[in-house]
Amino acid sequence: MTKLSVEILERALKRERAARKQAERILEQKARELYTLTQELQFSNKELEHMVWEKTSELKGVFENIIDAFVVMDLSGKVLKMNDAAIDLLGYTIANEPINLIDIVHPDEKQGIIDAFKLLYVNGSVANYQVKVITKEGKTRLVDINASIIYDEKDKPVAAQGIVRDITEFKCLENQKEILLKKLEKSNDELQEYAHVVSHDLKSPLRSIYALVDWIKEDNEGQFNEETLHNFSLIDITLEKMEQLISDVLDYSSVTSENVSAAEVDLNIVFKDIYQILYLPDHIKLSCIKNLPSIKGNRSRLQQLFQNLISNAIRYCDKEEGLIDLDYKDQGEFYQFSIQDNGIGIAPEHHEKIFKIFQSLHQNKESTGVGLSIVKKIVESYQGEIWLESALGEGTTFYFTLKKEL
Amino acid sequence: MKGIVFTELLDLVEEKFGLGMVDTIIENSELESGGVYTAVGTYSFAEMLSLLKSLSAATGISIDDLLEVYAEHFFSVVEVSYPGFLAQYNDPIEMLASIENHIHVEVRKIYPDAELPTFDIEEKTDKSLTMLYTSSRAMYSFGRGLMNKTFEHFNSSATIIMEKLKEDGTEVRFIITKND
Numbered sequence: 001m002t003k004l005s006v007e008i009l010e011r012a013l014k015r016e017r018a019a020r021k022q023a024e025r026i027l028e029q030k031a032r033e034l035y036t037l038t039q040e041l042q043f044s045n046k047e048l049e050h051m052v053w054e055k056t057s058e059l060k061g062v063f064e065n066i067i068d069a070f071v072v073m074d075l076s077g078k079v080l081k082m083n084d085a086a087i088d089l090l091g092y093t094i095a096n097e098p099i100n101l102i103d104i105v106h107p108d109e110k111q112g113i114i115d116a117f118k119l120l121y122v123n124g125s126v127a128n129y130q131v132k133v134i135t136k137e138g139k140t141r142l143v144d145i146n147a148s149i150i151y152d153e154k155d156k157p158v159a160a161q162g163i164v165r166d167i168t169e170f171k172c173l174e175n176q177k178e179i180l181l182k183k184l185e186k187s188n189d190e191l192q193e194y195a196h197v198v199s200h201d202l203k204s205p206l207r208s209i210y211a212l213v214d215w216i217k218e219d220n221e222g223q224f225n226e227e228t229l230h231n232f233s234l235i236d237i238t239l240e241k242m243e244q245l246i247s248d249v250l251d252y253s254s255v256t257s258e259n260v261s262a263a264e265v266d267l268n269i270v271f272k273d274i275y276q277i278l279y280l281p282d283h284i285k286l287s288c289i290k291n292l293p294s295i296k297g298n299r300s301r302l303q304q305l306f307q308n309l310i311s312n313a314i315r316y317c318d319k320e321e322g323l324i325d326l327d328y329k330d331q332g333e334f335y336q337f338s339i340q341d342n343g344i345g346i347a348p349e350h351h352e353k354i355f356k357i358f359q360s361l362h363q364n365k366e367s368t369g370v371g372l373s374i375v376k377k378i379v380e381s382y383q384g385e386i387w388l389e390s391a392l393g394e395g396t397t398f399y400f401t402l403k404k405e406l
Numbered sequence: 407m408k409g410i411v412f413t414e415l416l417d418l419v420e421e422k423f424g425l426g427m428v429d430t431i432i433e434n435s436e437l438e439s440g441g442v443y444t445a446v447g448t449y450s451f452a453e454m455l456s457l458l459k460s461l462s463a464a465t466g467i468s469i470d471d472l473l474e475v476y477a478e479h480f481f482s483v484v485e486v487s488y489p490g491f492l493a494q495y496n497d498p499i500e501m502l503a504s505i506e507n508h509i510h511v512e513v514r515k516i517y518p519d520a521e522l523p524t525f526d527i528e529e530k531t532d533k534s535l536t537m538l539y540t541s542s543r544a545m546y547s548f549g550r551g552l553m554n555k556t557f558e559h560f561n562s563s564a565t566i567i568m569e570k571l572k573e574d575g576t577e578v579r580f581i582i583t584k585n586d
Contacts, residue, residue: 005426008425008426008429009425011429011432011433012425012428012429015432015440015441015442018440018442019413019442019443019444020444022442022444022447023444023445023446023447026444026446026447027446030446
C-alpha cells in the first residue's frame with residue numbers, strides 16, 4: 001500500500017470514528033429527549049385517566065340514581081343499557097333477552113316511533129314524545145320520552161339516550177279531572193236551573209196566598225176583631241219576607257265568576273248611584289275618603305257588593321250621629337276597599353257566621369240573611385277576600401279585596 | 407442541511423470514484439465539520455456547496471449534472487426508508503403534484519427544522535404538470551433527478567423542461583410531460 005493511500009485511509013478512519021461518536025452523542029441526546037417526553041406523556045395520561053374515571057363515575061351515579069327510567073340504545077333502537085328504574089318499568093333485563101325499543105311499542109304506534117326515530121336522528125333530540133309501550137308482563141303503559149343522540153369525537157352519531165317517564169297514572173288522573181270538571185259544570189248549571197225553577201214555583205203559590213188573604217179580608221170587611229186583623233198583617237209581612245227570601249236565593253245562585261264581564265267600571269259613578277238609591281236618614285253621614293278607582297268587571301255586581309255593605313251599615317246604626325266611610329288602597333294586583341261604620345258592632349264569635357247564607361243575627365223584617373253571602377260570593381268571583389274588624393258598640397270595618405284585572 | 411444528504415453523497419462518490427476522491431474533495435473544501443458527517447446530524451448548506459464545487463472541479467462534471475445523478479441515487483434512499491409512503495400513490499403526476507401539500511407536510515413532522523423548497527402548481531392535467539420551484543439553495547437539478555426516478559418508480563417516463571426564471575436558479579419552472 002502506498003504511503004498516500006495509507007494516509008487517505010487513516011483520515012477516512014478518523015472521520016468515520018468522529019462521525020460515529022457524533023452520532024452516538026446525538027442519539028444519546030435524542031434518547032434523553034424521548035425519555036423526558038415519555039415521562040410527560042405518562043403524567044398527562046395519568047391525569048386524563050383520572051379525569052375519565054371521575055367523569056365515568058359521575059355518569060354512572062347519574063345513570064343509577066336517576067328516578068326516571070334511563071335507556072341507552074344503538075341507532076336501530078336496540079337497548080344497550082338501562083338503569084334499575086327502566087328495568088322496573090319495562091320488566092325486561094337486557095342481560096337475558098336483548099330488546100329493541102321499536103318491538104315493545106304498542107302495535108298501533110309502530111309507524112309513529114319509527115318517524116320519531118328519524119326525527120331524533122335529523123334533529124339530534126326529541127322532547128316529550130308520548131307513546132304506549134307494552135311491558136314484559138303484557139301491560140300497556142303510556143310513557144313520555146325525552147331523547148338525544150350520542151356523538152363520537154368526530155361528531156358521528158353512535159347511539160341514543162332517552163329518559164322514559166311513565167305517565168300512565170298521570171294521564172289517567174288528568175282524564176278523571178277532566179271528567180269531574182265537566183260533571184261539576186253540568187251540576188252547577190243544573191243547580192242554577194233548579195234555583196230558577198224552584199223560586200218561580202215557590203213564588204206563584206205565595207202570590208195565590210197573598211190574593212186569597214186579600215179576598216178573605218175584603219169578603220169579611222168589618223167582621224174581624226183587632227187581634228185577627230193584626231194576625232192578617234203579620235201574614236202579609238211574612239209573605240213579603242218570604243218573597244224577598246226567594247228573590248235573594250235566586251240572586252245568590254246567579255253570582256258566578258262567569259258573570260264577570262270585562263267592562264271598565266268607574267266606582268265613583270257606582271258610589272253616586274248607590275247614594276241616590278239608598279234611603280239615607282239625616283243623622284247618618286256617608287262619605288268617600290278619596291276618589292275611587294276604575295275596575296274591570298260587571299257593573300251591577302259591583303254595585304250590589306257596595307250597596308249591600310253600605311245598607312248594612314245604615315241599618316245597624318244606633319248612634320245619634322252615624323258615620324260611614326268608604327276608602328281603598330292600591331295593592332298592586334288588587335285593590336283593598338274598606339267600609340267603616342260606628343254602628344252596633346259584631347261580636348267576634350259571629351265574624352265567620354255572618355257570611356253564611358240565611359244567617360241573620362237580628363230578627364229584622366228587612367234582613368233575609370242572604371246579603372253578606374252574596375257579598376262574599378261577588379268578592380270571591382274577583383279572586384278577592386273579605387274580612388272584618390269590629391268592637392261591639394263602637395262599630396265595624398269591612399275589608400275586601402278585588403283583583404284589578406281578571 | 408440534514409446529515410443524510412452528506413453521508414449519501416460521500417457514499418455515492420466513494421462508489422463511483424473511490425475513497426481517494428472522497429478524501430480529495432474533503433481536503434479541498436473549507437469544511438467547518440472537517441468532513442465528519444453522520445446521517446442523524448445537521449450541517450451547514452455551505453459545506454454541501456463547497457463539496458459539490460470540489461467534486462465538479464476534480465471530475466470535470468457540472469454541478470447540475472452531479473446533483474441530478476445524486477438525486478437519482480437519493481431516491482433509492484427514500485424507497486428503502488419509506489416504502490409505505492410511496493405506496494400511497496399510484497401515479498407519478500399525482501405524487502409530484504402533492505409535494506407541497508402532502509409530502510413536505512409529512513417531512514416536517516419527521517424533521518421540524520427542515521428547510522424545504524416550494525413547488526407551486528401552475529397547471530395540471532392527467533398527463534402534464536407545470537410547477538414553479540423556489541429555493542435559495544438553487545438545487546433544481548436535484549429536484550429533476552428525483553422527478554426522473556419518480557416516473558421510473560411507476561414504470562413510466564417523462565420529458566422535463568426547466569425554465570430558469572432567475573439566473574441564479576432560485577426560481578425555476580418545471581414543465582413535466584408524461585411520455586406515452
